[in-house]
Amino acid sequence: MAKSKSRIAAACVAGAAMSALAAGSAGAATAPAVLKIGTLYASSGSFAVASEGQYQGLQFWAAGVNKAGGVFVKAFDKKIPVKIIAYDDQSSTATATTLYNQLITQDKVNLLVADFGSVLTSVAVPLAAEHHMLLIDPTGSGANFFTKKTHYLADVSIPASTVWPIPLGDYLLKQKIKRVAVLYGSNDFDASQANTLKAVLAKGGVKPVYFHGVPTSESNYTVLLHTIAARRPDVVIELGYPPNDIAFLRALSGSGLHFNMTFTIFPGQLLALLTKNVGAKTLAYTYTYPTPPLVKFSHVTSGLNTDDFVKTYTAAKHEAPNFLNAAGYNTGVIMQDMLKTAPQFTQISFDRALLGMSGKTKTLLGAFKMTDHGAQLGELLPVAQLVPQGKGNKIVVVYPKAKATGKAVYPAPKT
Amino acid sequence: MRDRGAWPGIVVVVLLAVVFLILPHVYGNQSLLFQMMTFVVLTQGLNLLYGFTGYLPFGYVGFFGAGAYATSLLVLHTDLPVIACVIGGGIGSIVIAIILGPLLRLSGAYFSIANLAASQIMFFVVSNGNLSKITGGPYGLKIDRVYAPEASYLTMLAILLLATGLAAYFRASRFGLGLRAMTQDPVSAAMAGIDVVRQRVLVWLASAGIAGLAGGTYAWNLSVFYPDAVFTLQISVFAIVFALFGGVGTVIGPIIGAASLYLLYNGIGISFPQGFELLYGALIVLLVLFLPNGVSSLLTRRGVRVF
Numbered sequence: 125m126a127k128s129k130s131r132i133a134a135a136c137v138a139g140a141a142m143s144a145l146a147a148g149s150a151g152a153a154t155a156p157a158v159l160k161i162g163t164l165y166a167s168s169g170s171f172a173v174a175s176e177g178q179y180q181g182l183q184f185w186a187a188g189v190n191k192a193g194g195v196f197v198k199a200f201d202k203k204i205p206v207k208i209i210a211y212d213d214q215s216s217t218a219t220a221t222t223l224y225n226q227l228i229t230q231d232k233v234n235l236l237v238a239d240f241g242s243v244l245t246s247v248a249v250p251l252a253a254e255h256h257m258l259l260i261d262p263t264g265s266g267a268n269f270f271t272k273k274t275h276y277l278a279d280v281s282i283p284a285s286t287v288w289p290i291p292l293g294d295y296l297l298k299q300k301i302k303r304v305a306v307l308y309g310s311n312d313f314d315a316s317q318a319n320t321l322k323a324v325l326a327k328g329g330v331k332p333v334y335f336h337g338v339p340t341s342e343s344n345y346t347v348l349l350h351t352i353a354a355r356r357p358d359v360v361i362e363l364g365y366p367p368n369d370i371a372f373l374r375a376l377s378g379s380g381l382h383f384n385m386t387f388t389i390f391p392g393q394l395l396a397l398l399t400k401n402v403g404a405k406t407l408a409y410t411y412t413y414p415t416p417p418l419v420k421f422s423h424v425t426s427g428l429n430t431d432d433f434v435k436t437y438t439a440a441k442h443e444a445p446n447f448l449n450a451a452g453y454n455t456g457v458i459m460q461d462m463l464k465t466a467p468q469f470t471q472i473s474f475d476r477a478l479l480g481m482s483g484k485t486k487t488l489l490g491a492f493k494m495t496d497h498g499a500q501l502g503e504l505l506p507v508a509q510l511v512p513q514g515k516g517n518k519i520v521v522v523y524p525k526a527k528a529t530g531k532a533v534y535p536a537p538k539t
Numbered sequence: 540m541r542d543r544g545a546w547p548g549i550v551v552v553v554l555l556a557v558v559f560l561i562l563p564h565v566y567g568n569q570s571l572l573f574q575m576m577t578f579v580v581l582t583q584g585l586n587l588l589y590g591f592t593g594y595l596p597f598g599y600v601g602f603f604g605a606g607a608y609a610t611s612l613l614v615l616h617t618d619l620p621v622i623a624c625v626i627g628g629g630i631g632s633i634v635i636a637i638i639l640g641p642l643l644r645l646s647g648a649y650f651s652i653a654n655l656a657a658s659q660i661m662f663f664v665v666s667n668g669n670l671s672k673i674t675g676g677p678y679g680l681k682i683d684r685v686y687a688p689e690a691s692y693l694t695m696l697a698i699l700l701l702a703t704g705l706a707a708y709f710r711a712s713r714f715g716l717g718l719r720a721m722t723q724d725p726v727s728a729a730m731a732g733i734d735v736v737r738q739r740v741l742v743w744l745a746s747a748g749i750a751g752l753a754g755g756t757y758a759w760n761l762s763v764f765y766p767d768a769v770f771t772l773q774i775s776v777f778a779i780v781f782a783l784f785g786g787v788g789t790v791i792g793p794i795i796g797a798a799s800l801y802l803l804y805n806g807i808g809i810s811f812p813q814g815f816e817l818l819y820g821a822l823i824v825l826l827v828l829f830l831p832n833g834v835s836s837l838l839t840r841r842g843v844r845v846f
Contacts (some may be wrong), residue, residue, distance in 0.1 A: 168816060212809060214816070217768040218574055219808065221761065226809055227568035243765050246679070249572065249760045250686050268681045268763060310666045312765060315677040337668040337677070340767070434547075 155200035162233030167213020175240035181452020189277035199469035242266030258471040262455040270499035275475040277498035279450040295523040304332035305357035314363040343377035359385040377406040384535035385409040409536035413505035415447040427457030473489025548707025581778040582641035583702040591718040595611040601658025602632040604770040606754030623754040632751025643712035666766035679765035691760040786835030
């Protein structure tokens with residue numbers, strides 16, 4: 125009896141030891157055969173143009189690293205190929221919520237990359253935190269996201285939209301322009317810029333003569349333009365998404381109105397698209413925020429520099445890249461660096477790696493600077509004017525002085 | 540209650556409760572299940588109005604958005620428990636429905652268009668930058684301090700059971716019979732002693748309240764959202780399509796319509812994202828061509844009385 129008892133006890137101990145060993149081996153991360161990167165894109169709806177551009181940039185990065193045998197993952201001390209798992213959210217937040225969850229819970233992706241912009245990123249922020257996944261956020265810059273410290277959010281490619289118009293406001297004050305009209309879309313991205321601009325101007329004692337929000341879906345600017353003209357502004361600043369910019373510039377061209385300075389956001393990001401839709405003549409002498417690849421960053425610590433990216437992307441895709449392609453590619457480059465430096469294959473370790481890279485990393489989009497709230501500070505966007513050259517326009521950076529490539533033609537001549 | 544009494548309704552409610560309590564243990568994508576319930580609730584809420592009174596609210600999403608905002612503002616500005624805030628969302632939508640009550644004087648397409656316009660007005664008011672301090676304006680609202688996916692899931696399930704219970708009551712009670720009589724001929728119904736205006740208004744308020752409760756719970760589940768997310772017309776369109784597909788004026792039609800089409804929508808979206816729009820569009824066209832009265836017509840054609 126005593127013998128049988130001791131046998132049972134031994135069996136229990138052996139069983140417990142085996143369980144502990146099994147648990148130990150399950151707990152230690154094993155290298156995956158492929159690194160699954162989950163993301164969403166919109167093939168239709170209001171964010172389609174921008175979202176597809178960002179997705180193409182990410183695909184371009186993935187193709188490049190896979191050609192080289194994959195990304196180096198420090199935690200496993202080896203290269204692992206990447207696989208992008210992507211679903212189409214059609215610009216719908218409801219669909220995006222389901223699909224982000226699908227990527228996390230069913231596909232069990234290793235890295236989660238948000239779709240374009242704040243609206244489609246917003247639904248992923250709490251979901252990622254709930255599942256303890258680091259959300260790599262290429263272009264969602266809504267101020268609401270970065271209100272507290274988090275391990276689960278990292279804006280990697282664009283600075284928060286609240287800081288975008290700071291150089292623009294400074295430039296207007298420096299030029300001693302007093303009569304400013306601001307027309308903006310009633311959405312987080314545009315309204316936050318409008319309010320920052322208003323605050324910067326207020327510091328210089330300038331109060332906009334016109335400050336008005338319109339629905340994001342606004343497509344008829346003719347009446348608005350005449351209302352603005354009645355206030356006799358020197359500068360008209362329209363802050364919108366690409367469809368707004370196109371509609372505004374078309375209406376301006378057709379209205380016969382002329383202002384000394386006109387500013388829109390997206391010629392600096394999607395110049396080819398804007399030129400195709402409104403014509404080079406309409407864009408001539410207007411102002412914008414120029415973004416890579418329209419402005420170049422030659423000295424990089426990670427990935428291709430701006431010029432090499434343009435060459436390689438153009439050769440691979442047979443079309444010149446725009447800012448959103450660059451933002452998608454930049455997202456891949458930042459993740460690549462993160463995996464190269466993170467000592468453990470965990471989401472917290474990834475976040476710490478990103479914070480460690482902050483201030484030391486330079487990519488084709490410029491400096492990578494991230495706060496522990498996940499917000500990107502990056503490069504402030506300069507102010508540029510589109511100046512006619514041949515059949516098109518060239519970008520001339522006019523402010524700040526350190527980055528200037530020429531002087532502004534002000535007041536803008538009638539074209 | 541007539542005929543078989545309350546039993547069919549009780550059976551449907553219990554079945555729904557069991558299914559949606561078990562599903563999260565079988566399938567891990569709880570967001571998909573939550574969204575499916577949201578659309579079943581909205582489809583059932585729309586069915587209450589359209590299926591039983593003939594009023595088709597194109598702007599049904601307005602009540603949903605109003606509920607989302609009322610709930611979120613209560614969460615942000617009071618210390619009430621979240622459930623009380625969700626109930627507040629439902630009450631907020633009912634208040635909006637009372638204000639919009641005169642729309643019921645219109646009928647047919649005029650009512651639908653006026654209701655659509657009302658929902659758009661609500662959207663533009665809420666997202667107006669000048670109201671940022673009150674509604675968050677274009678910056679949306681953030682209530683992540685109460686984010687609780689499990690609790691919001693169970694709350695949406697409770698609302699689903701409530702909406703289904705209401706539809707079952709409409710389907711099997713004298714009140715519902717009166718509604719259907721009004722839909723056929725309101726003058727004759729009034730002459731037969733039915734208080735047409737009172738009954739119509741009650742259904743209008745119930746339908747709005749259901750959407751408001753759903754909107755509040757949806758906002759709770761999202762916790763960070765922009766006005767577009769809760770006022771997008773896609774929500775109205777989906778609810779209408781799902782209701783028509785399942786068969787309005789019944790209890791199980793909207794449930795079948797919303798659950799099956801939403802599953803199909805996600806099934807194609809997940810398994811074949813590249814051809815999503817083509818496939819889903821083609822399916823809708825085929826369904827409209829061959830099943831114009833919804834899937835429940837497959838049964839009614841064979842003499843089966845669909846509950």
